[in-house]
Each structure stands twice: as C-alpha cells, then as structure tokens.
Amino acid sequence: MIIVLLLAWLAYRYIPLRKVYEAISRWNILMLLVIINSFLVLFMVVMYARLKTEHFISNYLIIVGIMLILIIENVGEVYHYFKQKEQQKCVQVYEEYLPIIEGLIEQVRIRQHDYHNKLQSIHALAYVCEDFESLKGALLKTTEHDMLPDFEMNLLKLNMHLVSGFLFSKIRQADKEEKELHLDIEQYVIRTTCTEYEVIECLGILIDNAIEATNEGGTILAKIGSQDDKLVFEIKNVGPHLTPEFCKNIFKKGYSTKKNDVSNHGIGLYKLNRTVKEHEGKLTLENAEVNQTEYISFGLRI
Known part of the structure; x- marks a missing residue:
C-alpha cells in the first residue's frame, strides 16, 4: 500500500x-x-x-x-x-435534404396552378378557332412546351426521396456554375442494401468530381436505375484518354490529378471504392465516345 x-x-x-x-x-x-x-x-x-x-x-x-x-x-x-x-x-441527411424535397413539392403545386390556367386557355380555343385546321395548329402550339419532360416531377417519383432532393441540389449546383447535369431516370424504384445517406455519399463523390472536371458550358451525362436489387449509376464527363497507370492508381488513397490543395484530394474515390467493396458492389472506369467526343465514364453498382 x-x-x-x-x-x-x-x-x-x-x-x-x-x-x-x-x-x-x-x-x-x-x-x-x-x-x-x-x-x-x-x-x-x-x-x-x-x-x-x-x-x-x-x-x-x-x-x-x-x-x-x-x-x-x-x-x-x-x-x-x-x-x-x-x-x-440519417437525421443529418434528412435535415439537409428534406427542405429541398419540400421546395420540389412547392414547385409542383405552382405548376398545378399554371396548368389549370392553361387548361382554361385550351378550353377557350374551341370558341376562338373557326375550323379544325386552325384548332389543330393552336393546340399544337399551346401544348408544345408543356409536352417536354417535367424533370422535377420525375425526381419526385423516385422511391428514395432524400436521394431525389440530393440530385435536385446537384443539378442546381451545376446550373449555377454554368454547367449542365443531364440525368436520365431509368427506374423509379431503387433497390439497394445501402442506406440513403450511404447512397448520397457515393453519388456525391462521383457527381462532385464530374462537376469539378467540367468546364463552363460543358455537359455531364448521368443515369440512375436499379437492377438485380442493386442501385446502378453511371456518370460521364469530357476527359482525356485513360492510361493503365491512371486506372490503377485512381482509387488509391491520396492519389489525385489535382495540383492545387493536394491535402484535400485523393480521398473521395478511395472512400467510394472501400464502400463498394463492403457492400459487394462494383465500380468501373472507362472511356466512352459521345458525339465524337471522348468522355470519362464511371459506373457504380451497389
């Protein structure tokens, strides 16, 4: 003692x-x-x-x-x-992206009000046009713009509502930077073993990299869907021809082609690759040609 x-x-x-x-x-x-x-x-x-x-x-x-x-x-x-x-x-993701979903719903409500006014104008065409040909021309002209795909409405059809809000925010981010993020939704019911915040983390890494690598006025092509109970996502942006050395090192921790502020780069794709392996998914990288232009294409299956 x-x-x-x-x-x-x-x-x-x-x-x-x-x-x-x-x-x-x-x-x-x-x-x-x-x-x-x-x-x-x-x-x-x-x-x-x-x-x-x-x-x-x-x-x-x-x-x-x-x-x-x-x-x-x-x-x-x-x-x-x-x-x-x-x-x-999960709570943090809900707090971040639920307000965006509410904004989407509010936009749909506003459009519903606009559609009501347009229906009234279409109804009035029956009294204004004197023959079938003039009525046909007026209807085509009036509805031509409205027949374009309603992107916001399509996003709301996704069964993963937080992912909908996240994708909407990224499209708006690209638009603010004078870039276009074109998204095709192949299936509205997404099945995956990942939680929504894990899906958002994975998609965020790929989308942020594509936006950062795209010049002003450029276009990013993306599509999302589901197959065999896995989320399938593909994103393409204009880029150089891939070399074997680049493909070998791109998913390594700390590897980055960005010269400025190297300490903050080289982590995203490494984390993404680790998450994909944990969920027995697949991550691919290849070149693709779009309109005679060479693109870099990332494919995610998780």
Whole structure:
C-alpha cells in the first residue's frame, strides 16, 4: 500500500493528469469501455483475492463469470453506439435534404396552378378557332412546351426521396456554375442494401468530381436505375484518354490529378471504392465516345 501511495503521489506530481483526462475524453466510446472494463475486472479480482485468498483459485468460475458479464455488457454498448451513430447520420441527411424535397413539392403545386390556367386557355380555343385546321395548329402550339419532360416531377417519383432532393441540389449546383447535369431516370424504384445517406455519399463523390472536371458550358451525362436489387449509376464527363497507370492508381488513397490543395484530394474515390467493396458492389472506369467526343465514364453498382 505504501508503494501504491508513493506511485500515486509521483503520478499526481509529475504527470499532466488533466491533459491525460482531456485526451481520454476525446477518444471514442470503444476505448473508454476498454479502460473502464479493464479497471473493473482488475479491481474486482484484486478485491476478491484479498478478501478470500484461500478460495481464490478454487472459485475461478466466479471470476470468469464476472468477466463474461462485462464482455456481454461491452458488446451491447458497442452495438448501441454504432446504431446511434448510424441514426445520427440519417437525421443529418434528412435535415439537409428534406427542405429541398419540400421546395420540389412547392414547385409542383405552382405548376398545378399554371396548368389549370392553361387548361382554361385550351378550353377557350374551341370558341376562338373557326375550323379544325386552325384548332389543330393552336393546340399544337399551346401544348408544345408543356409536352417536354417535367424533370422535377420525375425526381419526385423516385422511391428514395432524400436521394431525389440530393440530385435536385446537384443539378442546381451545376446550373449555377454554368454547367449542365443531364440525368436520365431509368427506374423509379431503387433497390439497394445501402442506406440513403450511404447512397448520397457515393453519388456525391462521383457527381462532385464530374462537376469539378467540367468546364463552363460543358455537359455531364448521368443515369440512375436499379437492377438485380442493386442501385446502378453511371456518370460521364469530357476527359482525356485513360492510361493503365491512371486506372490503377485512381482509387488509391491520396492519389489525385489535382495540383492545387493536394491535402484535400485523393480521398473521395478511395472512400467510394472501400464502400463498394463492403457492400459487394462494383465500380468501373472507362472511356466512352459521345458525339465524337471522348468522355470519362464511371459506373457504380451497389
């Protein structure tokens, strides 16, 4: 006991305990659980050995039982920790993209009001036009613009509403940068083993890279769908001819073709590749020719 007191005094006197405490506080819950449970196991074993020295070895089953209880409690805490972390990510994504969905719905409501006015004008054509040919011409002219695909409405048909809001925000981002992100929706029911926030993270990496690599006035071609219970996404942007060395290194951590601010680049595609492998998906990279122009094409199946 004297030795223990001496060691405690030396630790208090010479070790910056406050900094140690602050460092432990910054660690994740797993490290804290290991420290706490290790202390509890050692404390209980030492106390039992001191109180019942002669029965310590013969009652090893009690010690093993205590350790098993602590391990089970540990596993439960770890499970709840990761589950809570996943729920927090979902909440963050909902908070970020639900307002965009509400904006989409509001735009649809405004268009519904406009369509009501246009229906009234079409109804009036029957009284204004005197013959069939003039009525036909007036109808074609009036409805020509309205027959164009309603992109916002198509986005709302996706079963993954947060992904709809995310894609809408990226299209608007490209538009602000004077670039066009053209998206084709091949299936409206997307099936995947990933959560919506994981889908958004994967699509975000590919779309952000394509927008950044495209010059003003350029066009990015993308399509999304589902096949064999997997999300299928493809995105193309104008780019150089791919070399074997580039294809080999592009998914490595820290590799980047961007020269400015290298510290923030080379992580996205590495994370994407890791996520795809975790979900037993597929990520492809190849050249594609569009209107006699060479494009870089990323294919995602997850």
